[in-house]
Amino acid sequence: MIARMSKVAVVGPKRLAGETLAVIQQLGALHIEEHEATSAVPAEAGEAPFHPAPPDENLLTRRAFYEGLLVRVNDMLECLPEVASRLPQLAPTVVIHSLHEVTDRHLRQWKEWCAAGDKLRSEISQLTRRQELITRLNGLVERHPVEGELRLAVELTDEAQWAAWQEVLLGQGDRITLARKTVKGGAEVAVLALPAAEKNAVLEWLATLAIPGGEQPLLLDPQALRLAWESGSKLLGDLSGRLTLLEERRATFAGRWRGIYLVAHDWLHAQLALLAAQTDLYETELCFWLFGWLPSPELPRLREALMQRFAGQVVVEEQEIREHDLARVPIVLRNPGYFQPFELLVRLLPIPAYTSFDLTPFLAIFFPLFFGMMLGDMGYGFILLVIALITIPAARQRPLLVDAAKILGVCAVYTVIFGFLFGELFGAVGRRFFHLPHWIDRHGSIVPMLYFALSVGFIHIGLGLALGMVAAFRQGEKRAGLFKLGSIVLLCLMALIFFSFRVERLAMLTTPLLMVLGVLLPLLIFTGGFMAPLEVLQTIGNIISYARIMAIGLTSVLLAYVANRIAGAIGSIWVGVLVASLLHALNIVLGVFAPTVHSLRLHYVEFLGKFMAMGGRKFAPLGKS
Amino acid sequence: MEAKVLMGFAAALAMGLSALATGWAQSRIGAAGAGALAEKPELTATVIILVAIPETMVILGFVIAAMILML
Numbered sequence: 001m002i003a004r005m006s007k008v009a010v011v012g013p014k015r016l017a018g019e020t021l022a023v024i025q026q027l028g029a030l031h032i033e034e035h036e037a038t039s040a041v042p043a044e045a046g047e048a049p050f051h052p053a054p055p056d057e058n059l060l061t062r063r064a065f066y067e068g069l070l071v072r073v074n075d076m077l078e079c080l081p082e083v084a085s086r087l088p089q090l091a092p093t094v095v096i097h098s099l100h101e102v103t104d105r106h107l108r109q110w111k112e113w114c115a116a117g118d119k120l121r122s123e124i125s126q127l128t129r130r131q132e133l134i135t136r137l138n139g140l141v142e143r144h145p146v147e148g149e150l151r152l153a154v155e156l157t158d159e160a161q162w163a164a165w166q167e168v169l170l171g172q173g174d175r176i177t178l179a180r181k182t183v184k185g186g187a188e189v190a191v192l193a194l195p196a197a198e199k200n201a202v203l204e205w206l207a208t209l210a211i212p213g214g215e216q217p218l219l220l221d222p223q224a225l226r227l228a229w230e231s232g233s234k235l236l237g238d239l240s241g242r243l244t245l246l247e248e249r250r251a252t253f254a255g256r257w258r259g260i261y262l263v264a265h266d267w268l269h270a271q272l273a274l275l276a277a278q279t280d281l282y283e284t285e286l287c288f289w290l291f292g293w294l295p296s297p298e299l300p301r302l303r304e305a306l307m308q309r310f311a312g313q314v315v316v317e318e319q320e321i322r323e324h325d326l327a328r329v330p331i332v333l334r335n336p337g338y339f340q341p342f343e344l345l346v347r348l349l350p351i352p353a354y355t356s357f358d359l360t361p362f363l364a365i366f367f368p369l370f371f372g373m374m375l376g377d378m379g380y381g382f383i384l385l386v387i388a389l390i391t392i393p394a395a396r397q398r399p400l401l402v403d404a405a406k407i408l409g410v411c412a413v414y415t416v417i418f419g420f421l422f423g424e425l426f427g428a429v430g431r432r433f434f435h436l437p438h439w440i441d442r443h444g445s446i447v448p449m450l451y452f453a454l455s456v457g458f459i460h461i462g463l464g465l466a467l468g469m470v471a472a473f474r475q476g477e478k479r480a481g482l483f484k485l486g487s488i489v490l491l492c493l494m495a496l497i498f499f500s501f502r503v504e505r506l507a508m509l510t511t512p513l514l515m516v517l518g519v520l521l522p523l524l525i526f527t528g529g530f531m532a533p534l535e536v537l538q539t540i541g542n543i544i545s546y547a548r549i550m551a552i553g554l555t556s557v558l559l560a561y562v563a564n565r566i567a568g569a570i571g572s573i574w575v576g577v578l579v580a581s582l583l584h585a586l587n588i589v590l591g592v593f594a595p596t597v598h599s600l601r602l603h604y605v606e607f608l609g610k611f612m613a614m615g616g617r618k619f620a621p622l623g624k625s
Numbered sequence: 626m627e628a629k630v631l632m633g634f635a636a637a638l639a640m641g642l643s644a645l646a647t648g649w650a651q652s653r654i655g656a657a658g659a660g661a662l663a664e665k666p667e668l669t670a671t672v673i674i675l676v677a678i679p680e681t682m683v684i685l686g687f688v689i690a691a692m693i694l695m696l
Contacts, residue, residue: 348670447695450688541681548684597677604674 002358002616003295003332007321010290010306012314017053017288020306020314021277021622025270027305028623029298031330032280035291050282050289063275069096070268072103077261079110083251085259092267099264106257113250120243127236129155134218134229136183140191141220150196152206152217156180156188165190168209176202192217270623277622293330294621329354330619339364341403341410345600349608351616355475357467359608366460366607367599368407372414373456374552374595376442377560379426380588381415388412408592426584427560442557449550457546458495460602461539462488464610471611483528484610486520490536491543493517542606549602552594559587636690643686650679 008030012020024030034052088095133155140153156162162180169178169192176194183189194202206217218228282289294302299318306314321329331351333343335358342364352358375381388409395401423431423438430436442449465488472481493513500510524532563583567576658672 348674446691450691541685544685544688545681547688548680551684551687597673598680601674601677601680605678 001334001361002352002354002356003297003334005293005321005329005332005354006296006299007293007319007325007329008291008299008302009317009319010292010314011287011317012306012310014283014286014288016310016314017281017283017290018278019309020288020290021274021281023305023309024302025274025277025622027298027302028621029302030292030294031619031621032277032290032292033328034280035282035289050284050287053278053281053283053288056278059275059278063272065100066268066272066275069100069103070265070272072107073099073261073265073268076103076107076110077258077265079107079114080254080258080261081251083254083258085255085257085262087259087263092263095260095264096267099260110250110253113246117243117246117250120239120246124236124239124243127232127239130215131229131232131236132185133183133187133189134225134232136185136187137189137218137220137225138222139184140181140189141222141225146193148196150194150199150202151220152192152194153181153189153220154192154215154217156190162188162190165192190217191220273622293619295332295334326354327615328617331616332619333358333360335360335364341406342367344400344403344407348600349604350614351618353613353616356471356613356616357611359603359612362463362607363603364410367603368411368414370456370549370599370602371411371595372416372418373453373549374598375411375415375556375591376418376422376553377424377426377556377591378416378419378430378436379424379584380591381412381417381419383588384408384412384415384592411595422557424557424560426580427557427564429564442553443561446550446554449553450547453546453548453550454543456549457543457602457606458491460546460607461543461610462491464607465491465539468611471613479527483524483532486524486527487536487539490517490520490524491539493520494540539610542609545606546602548598552598555594556587556591559590560584563587632693636693639686639689639693640683641686643682643689647679647683650682651676654679 010020010024010030024032035050137153140151154165156165165178169176175198176192179191179193181189181191218225277290280290282291299316303316306316331354333346335343339360342360345363345367346358346360349359372381388405391405392402392409395405419425420436421439422442423436423440424442425431425434425436428443431438440449465484469481469484469488472478472484493516496506497510497513497517500506500508500513521533524536528535563580563586566583567580570576570579654676658668658675661668662672
């Protein structure tokens with residue numbers, strides 16, 4: 001439901017303005033806004049006796065200081081990993097001044113550590129690859145090497161390196177020969193063979209080469225490879241030790257400072273919100289004024305809090321909500337426990353206008369109903385229920401996930417109920433093996449299910465039109481209200497005419513009903529304008545759109561049927577069970593996704609358009625953030 | 626017999642053409658939606674709903690096909 005709101009003015013001595021805002025912030029219930037006289041809506045009561053409080057240089061300086069510090073604190077918090085950290089017991093003002101001194105140094109230090117860590121990790125990665133290559137190069141060492149010949153090997157990471165080696169060795173004639181080989185693990189290497197007598201000269205020459213991305217070749221000799229591997233291992237151990245030390249230092253730092261930065265972050269946000277609220281203050285020579293909105297049940301709490309703190313020096317006056325205020329009222333949704341999780345789905349939409357309806361109760365009733373009608377399988381329902389029941393306690397820290405799991409739980413219950421009505425447990429398994437009774441056979445009753453889905457659509461759209469009629473009359477738009485009423489009557493008439501064609505006993509009603517329809521159409525054009533017939537046609541299209549309830553339900557049951565048939569066609573019982581499980585798992589995933597999207601769509605597109613007026617403002621009370 | 630063949634053909638056309646139309650519309654909406662999501666990931670739910678909207682066409686096609694074959 002949309003909570004009833006009160007429009008209030010808070011008045012008190014000018015010197016108490018700051019403290020009053022602090023009390024209001026503590027309460028977190030008042031949405032402060034500029035007075036209507038200075039906003040786009042013109043005031044009817046004439047010129048206001050107060051004026052906006054002039055900007056205070058001290059406040060502006062503090063604001064600039066806090067904003068600058070908040071940017072740096074945010075930068076630091078982005079760097080620090082989420083480690084367990086004790087919150088400081090120091091006063092926030094002390095923390096803030098300390099942080100102002102050290103934040104830049106901390107940021108610099110952290111960046112240095114990050115750069116050093118990245119460098120170490122890169123070196124370790126390169127060295128690890130080299131060590132792996134050395135191990136693999138052992139396979140290239142020949143048992144009976146050619147007398148007087150030395151062989152060197154270097155890894156090729158791309159074709160360009162191979163081309164570069166070929167080009168470099170082109171000018172060396174037959175002195176150095178080049179071959180390409182693949183070692184164990186698939187790595188490509190270039191093998192250089194050269195006279196042993198020229199070892200030193202060639203090695204010196206190779207050291208001067210600059211092959212892009214290439215490393216120095218390794219001597220293909222067991223002893224040389226062992227020495228290279230040992231020195232590499234030693235260096236690797238040294239680098240790993242340095243990296244561990246660095247990580248420990250970073251973790252210690254994060255554990256010590258993250259809590260302090262978090263406290264500072266929250267405090268700075270609260271202070272900036274308070275300073276921002278000061279710009280909405282008005283004043284006379286002696287008093288301050290501030291205006292805003294709060295849910296009506298919160299009004300006594302605000303009065304009591306101000307009375308306790310200021311002993312009647314600051315008062316709250318409830319003001320009359322006039323017609324032009326209605327577009328400015330911030331919206332608060334207050335729903336009972338069962339409905340609350342469904343606010344998650346309503347938040348995907350724009351905020352409803354104050355004079356309109358909250359969609360939450362309707363979604364909470366019809367969304368699980370449609371979901372259950374589409375999926376309708378006891379087995380799937382039980383599985384979804386178990387998933388929901390596991391997720392709710394496991395995701396306590398994530399309220400959005402808890403709400404989603406609660407919605408899934410309710411949908412699962414409806415799925416079980418409709419599964420019982422359809423006699424479906426993992427498709428036809430329930431009927432075949434457990435002889436489950438069934439009242440409706442979805443698989444074989446396509447046309448009756450189509451009529452059922454259209455009937456549901458008729459009721460749902462009819463409810464939407466009725467709500468639209470109520471909303472129109474409430475806002476004094478009588479013609480719009482009459483048009484909605486006419487549309488409902490017209491839909492009923494068309495349904496009766498349809499039945500009069502289908503049911504022989506009602507055939508005599510066809511002509512009178514058609515005559516009433518003929519009379520009603522001009523009335524509809526009178527109330528709804530020349531576009532009225534088109535709107536009625538659109539409404540009929542909307543009702544037919546509910547056929548998707550049957551269509552998606554049919555795909556669900558057919559997929560389950562196919563899963564069981566495929567599993568049954570496999571000779572082995574265990575393989576059959578495995579295949580059936582996989583196919584049913586796929587069907588459950590599809591069965592959750594499609595009904596969710598289509599149930600939402602039926603609400604958002606078909607149902608909601610009949611009565612909802614959007615354009616409400618978000619309720620943003622002065623709080624700590 | 627000839628009438629039955631024609632009815633089957635009509636039902637197939639109703640279903641097939643509406644499915645093609647839905648697929649084409651969803652491809653356009655999907656591409657635009659993916660672009661929107663790259664800039665505003667918070668629009669995920671809205672984009673999913675938008676992608677589902679053209680499915681009305683195939684649903685209507687299915688209803689027509691069912692009516693042709695079964696009524």
